Amino acid sequence: MKLPLHWLHEYVNPGLDAFQLAERLTMTGTAVDHVLTHGVSALDNFVVGRVLTREQHPDADRLSVCTVAIGEGDVAQIVCGAPNVGAGQTVAVASPGAVMPDGTRLKRAKLRGVVSEGMILAEDEVAIGTDHNGIMVLEDDLVPGTPLIEVLPIATDVLELEITQNRPDCLGVYGVAREVHAATGAELAPAPWEADPGSSGEIEGVRIDVEAPDLNPRFTARRFEDVTIGPSPWWLKACLMAAGQRPINNVVDITNFVMLLTGQPLHAFDWDVVAGGHLVVRRAREGETMVTLDDVERTLDPEILIICDDEGPTSIAGVMGGQRSEVSEKTTTVLMEAATWNGPNIQRTSTRLGLRTEASGRFEKGLQPEQAIDGQAVATKLMLELTGARLVPGTVDVGGPGPEPARIVLRQEKTERLLGTPVPEDETRRILTALGFGVDDAVRVPYWRRDDVTREVDLIEEVARIWGLEKIPSTLPSRRGATGRLTREQKLRRRAGDALVGAGVSEALGWSFQSPEVARRLRLDGVLADPVRLRNPLSDEQAVMRTTLLGSLLDSLRHNRARGLEDVRLFEEGAVYLNRAPEREPTPAEQRGTRLPDERNHLGALLTGRLRPPSWRDESPPAADYFAAKGVLETVLAAIRVDFAVERTSEPFLHPGRAARVLVAGADAGWLGELHPAVAAEWDLGRVAGFELDLEVVLPAARVDPLYEDLTSFPSIRQDLAFWVPAEIPAAKLVDTVRSAGGALLRDAEVFDVYAAEGRISLALRLEFRADDRTLTDEDVRGRREKIVAEVAKLGGELRG
Template identity: 40%
Template sequence: MQLSMRWLHDFVEDIPVGNREFAERLTMTGSKVEGWEEEGSELKKVVVGKILEITPHPNADKLQVCQLDVGSGTPLQIVTGAKNVAVGDLVPVALDGSHLHGGVKIKKGKLRGVESNGMLCSVAELGITTHDFPYAIEDGIFILQEDCRVGQDIREAIGYNDTVFEFEITSNRPDCLSVIGLARETAVSFDKPLKLHTPAVKGGHGDVNDLLKVRVEAPDLCARYCARVVKNVRVKPSPRWMRERLRASGVRPINNIVDITNYVMLEYGQPMHAFDQKYLKEQQIVVRRAKEGETIVTLDGVERRLSPDMLVIADQEKPSAVAGVMGGEFSGIMDDTNTIVFESACFAGPSVRITAKKLGMRTDSSARFEKGLDPQNCIPALERACELVELLDAGDVCDGIIDVNNSCGERRKLALESDWINRFLGISISEEEMAQILQKLDFEVKDGVVSVPSFRADIEHKADVAEEIARFYGYDKIPTTLVRGSAQGKLTEEQKFERMVNGTMQALGYSEIMTYSFISPKFYDKIGLPSDSPLRRSVTIANPLGEDTSIMRTIALPSLCEALSRNYLNRNLSAALYEVATEYIPKESDNELPIEKQSLVMGAYGEKADFFTLKGAVEELLDKARVFDYDVQPASDEYAFHPGRCAHLLKEGKVFGVIGELHPQVLENYELGVRACAAVLDFNALFALSDPTRQYQPLPKFPAVTRDLAFVCDDEIPVLKLKRSIAAAAGNRLEKVTLFDVYKGKQVAEGKKSVAFNLVLRSADGTLKDEDADAIVKKVRKALTDLGAELRS
């Protein structure tokens, strides 16, 4: 929205600040200023001159030598090739060292041997057009018909010196897409009175009901439709003051009738249209939905196909305009127009927006309608247009207004809860002060109740009322306080834990994947899930994209297998993937939302991917997660895993994960031609089992003693059981025990295995002697002998 300061001063006088302060104040009160521009600011040293004498150029037939009075006391000589100048004409004169539109600089010089001390200017060289000054010509010198004086700055002489501010208006404030709306904001911002004008129309040239009938057949899309008739229309250029304001607002002046509709749209924020009555069959206007296959040629000359969801303004036979968007080719003002119909209506915003988008034409009118306008503004805007018709002698206004009103004229009412507002904003002002701010904005306040003006449809809640008070109380006056009851801006412990898991997995060489939470029921068959498993009971999506995405997964393993398969089928030689995936466990009642739990799924295939590398990755993760003293036990009943190469992870007897190679049938189902291993860990259980406490240990003062021990034992004895027996026997002097070899071969009997451990022994009290270390080793040997393990010779 572009705002002319000259126009603004009609409503708010004596604004006591400069341009920058004005922009800052309006921005701080909620009307964001994008910038401002002074019209004609690039014109420098261009003045009004009067031609005193014209003589032929002695050396050029097409040039003339002019003597001009530019107010300096001495005639100025300028050579020109223009033929439309005469003695006595007032013209724009660019002096030596002047600047013109487009950055053109003028300096004195000689033309064919004759001195020329400047240049006579056309409208284009001043940065204006013949629309701004209809009496001017495009291809000649601008002969001024303005009331101006010799030597006067050209900007002042032609009114090209307004200051224009550009505002960014948010979609919830269509009232500010008008001069009056921004004037109201300005008046309250600077605590100045707002001078509003009530239009007055004389009329007296017949009855509108004898000349026009209006019928609204789509009241859901047209809240209000108002019309007045003007006879004996006299189409001519608008006066200079109107052309100046339209130009400053970015609108091209055309003629007095069209300019009046644009002027009222800018002043009141109410789009208007003027129909030529002779093109309205049977003098009727019908506001209806378009018919299937109906077309209209709009004012831009393009034929557009309409659909039944579009609103049109029609006569008895065909559409005359697309409601709220653009008129038809015969709805405009022509040279022979005699009688016009002024339309002022309120159309449904969503309808106008959809129509404009479908037709590919967004206009100033549709941009306003689509934001939702005030139906109560239709009559004042219509009256203002007719008042301007009489003021500009553009026609004879008929008596009466046709008003089809389908709107509700009641004001929305909200309680003025001053205590709540003070707490909400963190301020302390009286209810009277709040009421004064609101009343300046045209709110009515009585007995603690706020009546919202009809043009403020965005005020729906007491928080909106509080915002209005905060805007004009001053955001800069509100002290900085912590918002009560709000969460602190930091990660939760669970979020920190998840970030640690992600970082650890990526450090281990696993790439994160993100899969869909909705899957196909067939996925359960591909991983071999038993038909009677409770995991098959899933949440069914009411409007799925297709059968392959029709249910919410209860287990994330199929999604991981799909990702591994996709990589393998795309000829990736190896892959290591993981996901912290959400699973959805339905409750007993279908009306209740499912339980959402997270699982960490990880899988790999390739040359180095086997059960033990996966187990090592899981152990590293558990170590980083500070999950200690867990058990690893063989498992043979996991449907998706190889029965001889699978293990459960347990803590205090409860399973929180499973690791192993995928079942050969699962590999076949997913077209994986290599061995693949996977792990499924209960993420929520991991977080619960994580030990957050960290105990400081000083650096050791005394050297360590190491011993390597190799034992032969039954193949079925888990290494973890041996390791724990060593730790229990060695006591607190055992610093670390590490498995470094497992051997099966010719030197070891059938059904046996050789297991070798490295023991690191250290005493906190002094240097550990050999005899002390040997005593510890003796206890370890006895403990493992009791388990059936013999020291290997």
Template identity: 60%
Template sequence: MKVPYSWLREYCAPDVSLQELEQLLTISGTKVEAIHAHGVGGEGANFVIGKVLSCGKHPDADRLNVTTVDVGHGEEPQQIVCGAPNVAAGQTVAVARPGAIMPDGTKLKKAKLRGVESNGMILSEDELGLAGERAGGIMVLEDELAAGTPLADVLPILDAVIEFEITPNRPDCLGVYGLAREVHAATGAPLAPPPWTEDPGTSGYVPGAHVRVEAPDLCPRFTARVFENVTIAPSPRWLKARLLAAGLRPISNVVDITNYAMLLTGHPLHAFDLDKVAGGELTVRRARDGEQVETLDGQTRTLDSEMLVIEDADGPTSIAGVMGGARSEVSDDTTRVLMEVASWVGPNIHRTSNKLGLRSEASSRFSDGLAPEQAMEAQAVATQLMIELTGATVAGGTIDAGPFATDPWPNATIRLRESKVAALLGLVIPRAKQKATLTALGFSVEDAPDGLDVTVPPFRRNDVTREADLVEEVGRFALDQLPATLPKRRGTAGRMSSEQRMRRRAVDALVGRGAYEIVGWSFTEPGVADKLRLPEGDPRRSFVALQNPMSEDHSVLRTTVLGSLLDAVRHNVARGNADLTLLESGAVYVARPEETLPHEHRSLGAVVHGRLSAPSWGDSGQPKTADFFSAKGLLAATLDTLRVQWSVRAEPQPFLHPGRSATVVAGPDDEVVGWVGELHPLVARAWELDGTVAAFEVDLDAVVAHAVAVPRYEDLTSFPPVRQDLAVIVADDVSADTVLGAVEKAGGKLLQGVRVFDVYRGEQVGEGRKSMALALTFQAPDRTLSDDDVAPVRAKVVAALSSVGGELRG
């Protein structure tokens, strides 16, 4: 929130520098994000009041005038060329001198216009950004202003502007007076009475206007006043300057009044043209599913039954708490205004704003939760300005509808014990100091036997609900006094669980093999299922939809980490980094109809793209690139590190290459724990990737359940192994895993290992067949094996190979 410093000082003017004030506010929790030294207008010292002494036509340009202007400070009058048609001798004007930085960032210099020297510029409202929608010629100011007076003293547009970062729990600080209250508490400077203390309006019946609240659970209070004889015109310069400095665009006096009152009180307002309110009656109700409203920005919004609308006899005119409708907006022809200041339930406004993708100053404030009492504060300020700036008269009293109007909410009283303050802060703060701080913040305080009885003001109702909150209020203005102590460490030492250590070990195994770990979004879009070619009924299409998504691209919880890994690959490849290995360990979520909560587990995935090593002069050929075996190698490194008993089956996945993919099983019961393979070309194309992409993903929780956390010690034998090779011919569709499984089962305890070291296809073995060369290692822990020991085991192995259709070659 941006606030002109001069506006803040109208209500609390501390005797400290702006930099000191920034430190005091920030350390007390009201963070100053930035200080803009001269608002929109640039270097304030070069903007001054001038007196036009003479004005004549330019000798070579019909539309230009040559003027001499008194700029004060005892200087010679300056010659300035001006193109405005309304410039004349005797006027008091705003002058930008050479060196001034204009709102668009241009630095003004001495210039020659059609051969005539010009030492500055006579300013229009438009050139200072004050014109809004009503641009004109130069500004003509009051004659009593002296030449040389800094323009910043006249227009706060050139004043210092403080930008605050307000946390969502402090909507009271979204108003200038709320910030002045913080300045008062931080500095002790006097606080002026609230600007709503004097209310020109009255209570009672309002002729010609009616309000009905049909959703009292979402609209606690709806207030309205009617103004007649309204004259629509530009706002005075001081008002436009303050709005512009605060980041709002001036439009007209009535609209500007609603924005000004909102900035001052923190509570949004909305002005209806009462003559455009059909039937003179407004109804607050829930919208109907599919109902549409055209808002002030010219867009048509489609609503649902959880949203609120304000309607008249012809239908909806506004989306409650978010934005007004185009049909009843104030225009140049407006003469009667209905000023609405209502209170809405914050979470509902937050949902509506996000669902529609429509964020406004009003919705931002309502979403944080405003007190119903604040509605009449804004109404009082708006009434004062409507009478003063538009010449309006108040017709009747005040409409006050909704449950709060008949049954106001009580203010909670909380006991603040001195012992609790000392215990939580580690510092004894005198009771008198506590009382002074809380009183300055707007709390009502009474002495109690062991501390204070504190009544929470309405504007802090949602934020301060317990004793600890009051301790925080007291403590944040004494942060510089808090002792620096270390917390007690007794009983606080922690360690990772066995499962956490195993997960960490799996990630470290991949990092040790050159993979880079990424952290992707847990959110994704439903369309990722189609990009992965997942069929209907696949559990990975069972997304959990978010009730309050950040965007359509992050509207559901992911069911696989493959999507975020491929997003990262695409991002890198698009920026010239095509050779990479990435891993991610994170939660995935699958909706199950029979369960209320989604099934959540931790997944571990890795993806390989491009070359596996950098090209080198020592390579005889091109470096190897990603393929099935590179992904399987990473999988093996991970599972072997965890000492998991695992294998793969040739079972395809819809998003993988049908001939280069497999399912991963683990444990003695062959539980399916994941997949490995090369990405299907159509899936790779969906992520704008060329070439082969290999990946694997496993259910890390299931893998860890099969891991050996503490390996058993086995004696190392000193007896040498016996190696024997054999070649077996099998059908081409028999996998190596099937052959090795049969050999391992038949080999018994003496067979220590078996591996494939060669595969041959050709005329010697026949079409549709292949020869696999196996290396078998036999070893005993208590003796050196002889051929007689190995022969029977070898015979069992040969017999087992026959069971899978294999025969010895040669």
């Protein structure tokens, strides 16, 4: 919702600038997304002027050359193209230096050879309307040189609010004004609906039937005759424009203005074209059609509530009116409707038709029946003032006015116990009163908060957020003898995450839902290509449950790369959902026949770009590849003390020859490698390396508590051996053979050099021998070394040199 501050200040002015007010509102629960500027700037260059003379431009039929008084003794020559400009008019003028709504700075110019020292303005040129057919003509009694901002709201700050589902009262300017009043103590003007010029009783010539009271708790209507359709005044247009609405005509503008002010949408019917002077609120019939105001024919069904006359549907209740009964230039009689609709039904209708409007967005959140008459009161005042209408006595009111206000007892001791600090009783009373609650022996909930405040704890929340959450000290809740600690799995998962962060990998959070297209883009097959499908997805892009973390991680990589981050390292821990029977005992629901997917916790990481930033010593750092990913994997598994092995594999989404399976305790625990270039290209990425682990396999093999051993009492013997082995023998197999042959005395073996020639590969290993009870001699090691050479020979290898 866009909230123009000049409109807010008509009801409350806290004396804060836009950013200070935004911070205060956000801290009290009304989130401000952005602070915007609407209209013009460099306001000193916008003034009231008076046209002294108007002459025809010598070289242009459609241009006039005017002399305009713009201050005491100050006259400017302005070339104007408006057809309605004339001598003696009081006008709005922009001088050179003025900044227009689109950011253009006005300059002194020549138009067809004649100097022009500014502009005489139309309403669209100061963003208070859309009319560009002629200039604005102001009141004659204005003095030339008067700052234009004192006459017209040509510039205002606008707060863009994010209103939560439980606060539809803040979808109106006055609702936010009430919040500002409570949060700052600034004086609040009376509600604009307090004085209602309307009356109760039946209306002659108007008949309303509500056949679906479950979906239409209240329907109100008033009839206006002798209505003159025309443009709205500039002040009303300015409010609508700053709030993001386009002015149309005075009657339609009144409905939009009232909706933005009170939060209650209204609809105006051209009563002369409503067949039979009769409206019926009912469910649509299967296949029934109507043309809405956006000139689209829509097919309806019985889940959709409509308003119809004796000839058929005239509007979709709570969403959009129909073309057949819309207000036009010929309208002279208006029936103004303000109703309350069932929020969930409006939401379903809006989704089903793909038609979301300002009205439906408000009704979805749940408006109260009392708000209908609030909207009628304000609309009635404006109809009488701006259209010259005559109000026909009476008000149709079906289903009103609403239930009695709820009464909730609020205890000071409960407030202190929940907040951890006492709030003065007089401050509690002030806050609740400012928010519109009645306070005596119990708290009376105002109708506009009926669905939100239902319990004592809700009142405590209201007090806390206005009093100031920053004032509440950090205290521990009452434990009552309870103790708590992390589970083994939680400890290990946190330790793994910390290790990744320590390795320079940032955590990402992705959706559990994804598009069915992800499996194709990842070239997946088997169970990973058969995801769990949602019965009622939010969108086609979130129609299935993910079977791997890879899709969401790639989305995050692309998001970062698209914003200029070349070197990205991300990890995610989360659930994946496999469309198969879980590998565990069935739950009671599953025993009753409800099959749940196999939900498994995974940990994945992806790296792209350079491994470290370039510097003067290293202008071209290495790029992320298989070995970089393996290094990160080793860091993670070392942190949780898991022994693992890798073996060559082939996966359709991995690069051939740069892919491996991760084995933990002999079981398949995930994959490691570089993504296939075709897969990376699906996300507009280059080389990407990473891994994904099934934590259900990894964590049971982890050692939470460290085991210590003596490393320094007896020295070790280190020797290097190099072997020629056939090219098809993996290095891991050679290392495993050496470790097995070395026995208990061989404490470590690692490859430190690789050399390839003539179809063979030379692998050099550094060996460390050590005993726990003595210092080893060459004789002790010789036998182990000879056995190692013999076992390697069985692989087809030989000692080099």
